Amino acid sequence: MPTIVPVLLSGGSGTRLWPLSRKSYPKQFAPLTGDMTLFQAAAGRVAGPGFASPVIVTNADFRFIVAEQLQAVGIDPGAVLIEPEGRNTAPAILAAALHVAATTPDALMLVCPSDHVVPDAAAFRAAVEAGRGAAEAGDLVTFGITPTRPETGYGWLELSATPDGLAPVPLARFVEKPDLATAQRMFDAGSYLWNAGIFLFSVRTILAAFAAHVPDMLDPVRRALDEARPDLGFLRIAPDPWGQAEAISIDCAVMERAANRAVVPFAGGWSDLGDWQAVWREAGPDAQGNVLSGPATAIRCEGSLLRSEAPGLELVGLGLRDIIAVALPDAVLVAHRDCAQEVKEAVAAMKARGADQAESFPLDHRPWGWFETLVLGDRFRVKRILVKPGGVLSLQSHHHRSEHWIVVAGTAKVTVDGEARLVTENQSVYVPLGSVHRMENPGKVPMVLIEVQTGAYLGEDDILRYEDAYARG
Amino acid sequence: MPTIVPVLLSGGSGTRLWPLSRKSYPKQFAPLTGDMTLFQAAAGRVAGPGFASPVIVTNADFRFIVAEQLQAVGIDPGAVLIEPEGRNTAPAILAAALHVAATTPDALMLVCPSDHVVPDAAAFRAAVEAGRGAAEAGDLVTFGITPTRPETGYGWLELSATPDGLAPVPLARFVEKPDLATAQRMFDAGSYLWNAGIFLFSVRTILAAFAAHVPDMLDPVRRALDEARPDLGFLRIAPDPWGQAEAISIDCAVMERAANRAVVPFAGGWSDLGDWQAVWREAGPDAQGNVLSGPATAIRCEGSLLRSEAPGLELVGLGLRDIIAVALPDAVLVAHRDCAQEVKEAVAAMKARGADQAESFPLDHRPWGWFETLVLGDRFRVKRILVKPGGVLSLQSHHHRSEHWIVVAGTAKVTVDGEARLVTENQSVYVPLGSVHRMENPGKVPMVLIEVQTGAYLGEDDILRYEDAYARG
Numbered sequence: 001m002p003t004i005v006p007v008l009l010s011g012g013s014g015t016r017l018w019p020l021s022r023k024s025y026p027k028q029f030a031p032l033t034g035d036m037t038l039f040q041a042a043a044g045r046v047a048g049p050g051f052a053s054p055v056i057v058t059n060a061d062f063r064f065i066v067a068e069q070l071q072a073v074g075i076d077p078g079a080v081l082i083e084p085e086g087r088n089t090a091p092a093i094l095a096a097a098l099h100v101a102a103t104t105p106d107a108l109m110l111v112c113p114s115d116h117v118v119p120d121a122a123a124f125r126a127a128v129e130a131g132r133g134a135a136e137a138g139d140l141v142t143f144g145i146t147p148t149r150p151e152t153g154y155g156w157l158e159l160s161a162t163p164d165g166l167a168p169v170p171l172a173r174f175v176e177k178p179d180l181a182t183a184q185r186m187f188d189a190g191s192y193l194w195n196a197g198i199f200l201f202s203v204r205t206i207l208a209a210f211a212a213h214v215p216d217m218l219d220p221v222r223r224a225l226d227e228a229r230p231d232l233g234f235l236r237i238a239p240d241p242w243g244q245a246e247a248i249s250i251d252c253a254v255m256e257r258a259a260n261r262a263v264v265p266f267a268g269g270w271s272d273l274g275d276w277q278a279v280w281r282e283a284g285p286d287a288q289g290n291v292l293s294g295p296a297t298a299i300r301c302e303g304s305l306l307r308s309e310a311p312g313l314e315l316v317g318l319g320l321r322d323i324i325a326v327a328l329p330d331a332v333l334v335a336h337r338d339c340a341q342e343v344k345e346a347v348a349a350m351k352a353r354g355a356d357q358a359e360s361f362p363l364d365h366r367p368w369g370w371f372e373t374l375v376l377g378d379r380f381r382v383k384r385i386l387v388k389p390g391g392v393l394s395l396q397s398h399h400h401r402s403e404h405w406i407v408v409a410g411t412a413k414v415t416v417d418g419e420a421r422l423v424t425e426n427q428s429v430y431v432p433l434g435s436v437h438r439m440e441n442p443g444k445v446p447m448v449l450i451e452v453q454t455g456a457y458l459g460e461d462d463i464l465r466y467e468d469a470y471a472r473g
Numbered sequence: 474m475p476t477i478v479p480v481l482l483s484g485g486s487g488t489r490l491w492p493l494s495r496k497s498y499p500k501q502f503a504p505l506t507g508d509m510t511l512f513q514a515a516a517g518r519v520a521g522p523g524f525a526s527p528v529i530v531t532n533a534d535f536r537f538i539v540a541e542q543l544q545a546v547g548i549d550p551g552a553v554l555i556e557p558e559g560r561n562t563a564p565a566i567l568a569a570a571l572h573v574a575a576t577t578p579d580a581l582m583l584v585c586p587s588d589h590v591v592p593d594a595a596a597f598r599a600a601v602e603a604g605r606g607a608a609e610a611g612d613l614v615t616f617g618i619t620p621t622r623p624e625t626g627y628g629w630l631e632l633s634a635t636p637d638g639l640a641p642v643p644l645a646r647f648v649e650k651p652d653l654a655t656a657q658r659m660f661d662a663g664s665y666l667w668n669a670g671i672f673l674f675s676v677r678t679i680l681a682a683f684a685a686h687v688p689d690m691l692d693p694v695r696r697a698l699d700e701a702r703p704d705l706g707f708l709r710i711a712p713d714p715w716g717q718a719e720a721i722s723i724d725c726a727v728m729e730r731a732a733n734r735a736v737v738p739f740a741g742g743w744s745d746l747g748d749w750q751a752v753w754r755e756a757g758p759d760a761q762g763n764v765l766s767g768p769a770t771a772i773r774c775e776g777s778l779l780r781s782e783a784p785g786l787e788l789v790g791l792g793l794r795d796i797i798a799v800a801l802p803d804a805v806l807v808a809h810r811d812c813a814q815e816v817k818e819a820v821a822a823m824k825a826r827g828a829d830q831a832e833s834f835p836l837d838h839r840p841w842g843w844f845e846t847l848v849l850g851d852r853f854r855v856k857r858i859l860v861k862p863g864g865v866l867s868l869q870s871h872h873h874r875s876e877h878w879i880v881v882a883g884t885a886k887v888t889v890d891g892e893a894r895l896v897t898e899n900q901s902v903y904v905p906l907g908s909v910h911r912m913e914n915p916g917k918v919p920m921v922l923i924e925v926q927t928g929a930y931l932g933e934d935d936i937l938r939y940e941d942a943y944a945r946g
Contacts (some may be wrong), residue, residue: 313804314492314803314823314831317808318812321809330785332786332800333791334788342772342773374847375857380882454879
């Protein structure tokens, strides 16, 4: 029985869930509906018997987040392909197919977005299993979601027959996002399902489909993969040929043109969490229609979502109706629920004003851990820095600042001008302006230190790197 | 011509403007409508020719805030009376009258709340001058605000004649907060004004009125003042006799019972900023009815107040109508404007849950300056500490924590186990657990340092004080 290789598409940067989802750390990496992030849950859904290690397709900015989040849930990726730039789903899936074909040409591929919610993983795996036969027989299998409302925000799938259980049904056609009347008609008809963008096919079938329907895409993607550069466990796709591949979705490039298409109906619950309205709906509103999380208080509110995303941030709603309020220490969104789709517009307005919050978080993820600015004053900055076990910062110096480091957890190995020493909780180190220094965590637990910088210029770009374990510039 | 002694009542702790106004630092000390705080503006309105130095009545928690805010605007208080506990306005005004009588028995007293907005200070002073004659002649003069709407949230004054300019008119009676129909009738009648709680009378007149209408109050307040203890420039009223004075408003105790009453009509603009609705109104909504302050963005909003109270905190409103959103890094209020009066209830709910934000700010004012916690972790805490020029912290030690101090602005004099030294920008000091230490600012500019505490217990109550310049326990 051919193995199923999960392919997780994780390069998206959904901004409609701002301020929790930002370009630098988008929603698939956030724990939106539970303890696990959407990406971790997506990977977990397709792990276990019958599944090979997953292939992840992401971009350079997210590579260490992907690695860290998979490690945290004990999943070893088969490969992490780094797109030099996002060119929609077709080139990404083709690259994954070519990569899989090189080692397991008989495999099936299960292509999944990594930012959706599927609460019942077992039901999902049963649906995948129900599609196996058709996929092995050469069909392009897609999974259609049993609709629960006449949704105008999704594409729909018209089936050639009314579905019965999990049995695959031939696909009649794709329907673009409909108007409400059309959505209602499809919802009532019973033979229309939502298009979730989840696919199962054999590697041979999809490669043949690419060759038949978008033959010009094959050459640049193949070359981009042939010239790909392995880098610390990631596979960096070559930029020049990659940029020649048409930026197009798998639906437009292949699925809408192919004849060998089948749909497995899936009634086990699904959401794309496409906006805050969807998050509110999926979280299960209480009797008053409210959803609260974090330290939030609702008084005489109805139909509202109140999310505080920080333990020390009190959010109070008073007399609200159908309001979404999402509070972080650096950014707060308050929106009418009917305007949830328009959050993108607010993000664009902030970006135009030059507000960092439009795209970035105060907490900055790096390959060795993360840091955040606690306070930025006149001529000083205070950071909290966490270095993962084994993490090594670059060997560096600064022209404009001195640094005081105080270790508050774990043990650091600190090198200043060639002299190394171990520094542990409640010990400090002074790094004078101009000195060549490095910080690393030789221990088994995370090391946390407080860095106090003083100087006339404190930008992140005042750094001279001499050596870097992570091949950064 | 008798001098006018302003008496500013500043002991209130309005919670209806939470999260900007909290018990520990209430609205009169916040810059709600301009650069100056309401208290500073109130003091500035009654400073200058014709006015003596003001007498402030406040409580122990606010005494250093009062001193600091007056100093910042260059006003020297005649006296700062510290109430051991708030007992409403009558005892406070009586105490002020007795205090003034001791030195200037011929003076007039102008009693003002310190948390109101009067945009036109010159017009206000003209109204005060218009009341002088009546006050010198022995009237209890109150200032009535020309109403701009049928407000049900205020008490009203019924005049015995329709006012004409600033000429004092005898007061017929006080009207308690009315229902809407009554408010509309009074608004239409033209001979009713709002009661603003601002009074002008001679010291002799008010003392005679207290003796006539609440004779039992005289003895405890006089004794409490006789036994008052001078303390670093403040006058601490004695708690035991003070506690025997009836807790009652000046309106109920004196004004409603007296016969010699006159009202000066004031049409120059006034607000008690009693809730966020009032703040929205006073700020002057734009064409869409919105008021924005700080880094706030409004998209398709109407009639809404969006206030971000921190430079690094982006607040976005989207599709809102008649919503108040006030964001601080530790607390966010989102309320329908019609519910502005109910904010108190939200604060009570938070307090019941034990949330510090109900009553306190992260920034803690002390006589020597202030501090704030930047981050509280497991076994560590990072604080930013500002010490004013001349400020001296107590000589102290801790049982459970060590401290690292890094000076980032100004110069500190640091004493650790008897050894003193000067520490300046970019220098650090280590204070081991158990050592007896003190920090002071001997310089001419504020000293800022970052304190990193490590230890198993980091509560503010792990402190042994050996000496304290500010007579604290």
